[in-house]
Amino acid sequence: MTLTNWAGNVVFTPERYVRATSVEQVQELVAGAAKVRVLGSGHSFSTVAATDGLLLSLEDLPLNVDVDTATSSARVTASARFAHVMPPLHSAGLALHNTGSLPHISVAGAAATGTHGSGTGNRCLAAGVTGIELIGPDGELRTLRTGDKDFDGSIIALGLAGVVTALTLKAQPTFDVRQYVYDDLPLAALIANFDEIMSSAYSVSAFTHWRGPNMDLLWRKQLASDPAAPPTYFGATLADSARHPIDGMPTENATQQLGVPGPWHERLPHFRFEFTPSRGDEVQSEYLLPIEQAGAALAAVDAVREQFLPALQVAEIRTIAGDDLWISPAYGRTTVGFHFTWTDDLSKVTPAIAALEGALAGFDARPHWGKVFGLPREQVRSLYPRLGDFEELVHRVDPQGKFTNAFTRAYLDLPA
Ligand SMILES: Cc1cc2nc3c(=O)[nH]c(=O)nc-3n(C[C@H](O)[C@H](O)[C@H](O)COP(=O)(O)OP(=O)(O)OC[C@H]3O[C@@H](n4cnc5c(N)ncnc54)[C@H](O)[C@@H]3O)c2cc1C
Numbered sequence: 001m002t003l004t005n006w007a008g009n010v011v012f013t014p015e016r017y018v019r020a021t022s023v024e025q026v027q028e029l030v031a032g033a034a035k036v037r038v039l040g041s042g043h044s045f046s047t048v049a050a051t052d053g054l055l056l057s058l059e060d061l062p063l064n065v066d067v068d069t070a071t072s073s074a075r076v077t078a079s080a081r082f083a084h085v086m087p088p089l090h091s092a093g094l095a096l097h098n099t100g101s102l103p104h105i106s107v108a109g110a111a112a113t114g115t116h117g118s119g120t121g122n123r124c125l126a127a128g129v130t131g132i133e134l135i136g137p138d139g140e141l142r143t144l145r146t147g148d149k150d151f152d153g154s155i156i157a158l159g160l161a162g163v164v165t166a167l168t169l170k171a172q173p174t175f176d177v178r179q180y181v182y183d184d185l186p187l188a189a190l191i192a193n194f195d196e197i198m199s200s201a202y203s204v205s206a207f208t209h210w211r212g213p214n215m216d217l218l219w220r221k222q223l224a225s226d227p228a229a230p231p232t233y234f235g236a237t238l239a240d241s242a243r244h245p246i247d248g249m250p251t252e253n254a255t256q257q258l259g260v261p262g263p264w265h266e267r268l269p270h271f272r273f274e275f276t277p278s279r280g281d282e283v284q285s286e287y288l289l290p291i292e293q294a295g296a297a298l299a300a301v302d303a304v305r306e307q308f309l310p311a312l313q314v315a316e317i318r319t320i321a322g323d324d325l326w327i328s329p330a331y332g333r334t335t336v337g338f339h340f341t342w343t344d345d346l347s348k349v350t351p352a353i354a355a356l357e358g359a360l361a362g363f364d365a366r367p368h369w370g371k372v373f374g375l376p377r378e379q380v381r382s383l384y385p386r387l388g389d390f391e392e393l394v395h396r397v398d399p400q401g402k403f404t405n406a407f408t409r410a411y412l413d414l415p416a
Contacts, residue, residue: 003017003039003055004042005042005043005044005045005049006041006042006043007045007282007283007284007344008344009045009283009344009346009372010044010045010046010047010049010050012039012049012050012051012055013050013052014037014050014051014052014053014054014055015052015053015054016033016053016054016055017054017055017056017057018054018055018056018057019056019057019059019060020056020057020058020060020061021060021061021062022061022062023061023135023141023165026056026058026061026135026163026165027135027139027140027141028139029054029056030056030135030136030137030139030163030402031137031138031139032139033053033054033402034053034402035051035052035053035054035402035403035404035405036051036053036054036056036137036163036402036403037049037050037051037053037054037055037056037159037403037405038055038056038057038058038078038108038159038163038164039055039056039057040058040078040105040106040108040109040110040112041059041081041104041105041106041109043102043104043105043106043109043370044109044113044369044370044371045283045284045285045370045371045372046369046370046371046372046373046407047405047406047407048112048113048158048159048369048370048405048407048408049109049159049405050405050406050407051405052405052406056163058077058078058079058108058163058165059079059106060079061077061078061079061165062077062079063077063079063080063084064076064077064080064166065077065080065084065085065088065089067088067089067092067094067171069092069093069094072094072170072171072172072173073130073168073169073170073171074088074089074094074168074169074171075131075166075167075168075169076107076166076167076168076169077165077166078106078107078108078163078164078165078166078167079106080106080107080108081103081104081105081106081107082096082099082100082102082103082104082105082107082110082265082269083103083104083273085107085169086099086103086264086265087265089171089174089265090174090263090264090265093173093174094171094172094173094174095171095172095173095174095175095263095264095265096125096128096169096171096172096264096265097122097123097128097170097172098116098117098118098119098122098123098125098128098203098268099117099125099264099265099268099269100115100116100117100125100269101117101269101270101271102269102270102271103265103269103271103272103273104273107125107167107169108164108167109370110125110126111125111126111129111132111155111156111164111167112126112155112156112157112158112159112164113156113158113368113369113370114126114156114325114327114328114329114330114368114369114370115370116318116320116329116330116337117203117268117269117318117320118198118203118204118205118221118318118319118320118337119201119202119203119204119221119318119319119320119321120195120198120199120204120291120319120320120321120334121199121202121321122202122203122320122321123320123321123322123323123330124156124320124323124325124328124329124330126155126156126323126325126328127155127321127323127324127325127328128169128170129155129167129168129169129170130145130146130168130169130170131143131144131145131146131167131168132144132154132155132164132166132167132168133164133165133166133167134154134161134162134163134164134165135162135163135165136162136397136398137162137397137398137400137402137403141165142162145168150393150397152324152325152326152386153325153326153327153386153389153390153393154393155325156325156326156327156328156369157327157390157394158327158369158407158408159403159405159408160394160398160403160404160408160412160414161393161394161397161398161403162397162398162403163403174263174264175223175224175263175264176223176224176225176261176262176263176264176267177202177203177221177222177223177224177261177262177263177264177267177268178221178222178223178224178226178228178229178259178260178261178262178267179219179220179221179222179255179256179257179258179259179260179267180201180219180220180222180228180229180238180239180257180258180259181217181218181219181220181238181239181242181243181257182217182218182220182229182233182236182237182238182239183216183217183236183237183238183239183243184214184215184216184235184236184237185197185206185214185215185217185218185233185234185235185236186213186214186215186234186235186236187208187213187214187215187298187302188213189234189235189236190206190215190234190298190317191294191295191298191299192295193234194291194294194295194298194336195291195294197218197233197234198291198294198317198319198336199319200220200222200233201220201221201222201223201226202221202222202223203220203221203268204218204219204220204221204318204319205218205219205270205316205317205318206218206219206316206317207219207245207314207315207316207317208314208315208317209247209312209313209314209315210302210305210308210309210312210315211309214236215236215317216247217239217243217245218233218236219243219245219257219270221267221268224261224262228259229259239257239258240258241258242254242256242257242258243257245270245314245316246313246314246341247314250275252272252275253271253272253275254270254271254272255267255268255269255270255271255272281343281344282313282341282342282343282344283341283342283343283344283346283349283372284339284340284341284342284368284371284372285339285340285342285353285356285367285368285371285372285373286337286338286339286340286367286368286371287337287338287356287357287360287365287366287367287368287373288320288329288330288335288336288337288338288365288366288367288368289335289336289338289360289363289364289365289366290333290334290335290336290363290364291319291333291334291335291336293336293363293364294317294336296363297336297338297359297360297363297365298317298338300359300360300363301338301356301359301360303359304355304356304358304359307351307352307355308340308352308353308355308356309352310348310352311342311343311345311348311349311351311352312340312341312342312343312352313341313342313343314340314341315338315339315340315341316337316339316341317336317337317338317339318336318337318339319334319335319336319337320334320335320336320337321334321335322334322335326384326386326387326389326390326393327369327384327386327387327390329366329367329368329369331384331385331386332385337368338360338365339368339371340352340356342372349372350374353372353373353374354374357373357374357375364383365383366380366383366384367380377410377411380411381411381412387412390412391412391413391414394412394414394415395414395415398415399415400415401414401415401416404416
């Protein structure tokens, strides 16, 4: 059987692949291996999870989601996907602060790469982690909590701080959300009023196929208690039926819209868990830059649209609050994410990425670790002020480089 990532653009060829069934087994396997990586739910498009050593899946670890209403938190095992975690939290009267676009993604894998949703006030998902249990290269299990010296370098760590077996997630009181979609927001209006539009609701996304002067869809996920959305907004018109981010895709795959109130976990993701959004025919890239640069960067990207259009399925603009996690794409700054879902034809995707990266040069654009990018090593390194601290941490906790792989060594100074 060929082992691939979700999209099929990465084929894994490890020396050994093991689906572990207990933490003790993981400890033994890690202690005895020369090189180890963990494969989460395989939703990364980059080769971040790949290894030529031991590839571990933790999906068969007994699934536990222990919700603690006294501390407003949940301890979840590394086998958990967001879809496993969200309903029990909601049933207990609690919520996560945000979700990514899919509930299918593993919590540990999302934390490892800095996966985020949208909302100028919402930090990335890893920023909601308050504790991790992880196995070091010697097989020892240790726990790190918020405030510990290594904590801020160990959550978004691309698997380099150890094998995470469980995470504790901070929760907040549950809330209801209404999702409204607008058609045809002029790009010029978005550029001129970026902060106002993108912070007009709890979570806002702008989707476009970049074919004309308008952003095709503006998705506003607002607190249910906020006033209903007006029929027009900055030249955009409220949609009168459900939409899918990609033209022509079935709208029943998307979460409920039209302002129908519902719990956070059934509105904040774009896609329903019961349906798998387009599979195997896409590659994704995303660049995260300071929100102050959003207007100028949008204009710069618009100017090269003809060069990336042949590869584009859809683009999405989101915002993310800044955080303190050392190699987070949103480290230290309120951030705008320019996301691109490409076709799977690399002969078109590669030049599209080059054109885009050319347009974004000078905007301090950090690439999403889990998506495809072409930026050179030195440029990537220059984007993270705490990179040196992160490398020191990895050298200290994993001096032999057991958890490194070709992807991480391509950008970081790590033990080989
Ligand atoms: C359809 C689709 C939609 C997406 N939507 C979003 C989105 O809305 N926002 C966004 O930011 N990204 C998004 N992504 C990207 C995705 O969230 C990230 O790539 C994420 O890291 C995938 O998690 P995973 O579990 O699938 O991890 P994998 O791809 O399996 O692994 C990612 C990294 O995590 C490490 N890892 C996984 N589990 C462990 C563990 N237990 N211990 C140590 N290391 C571990 C792996 O070694 C690897 O380095 C999307 C991807 C797809 C395919």
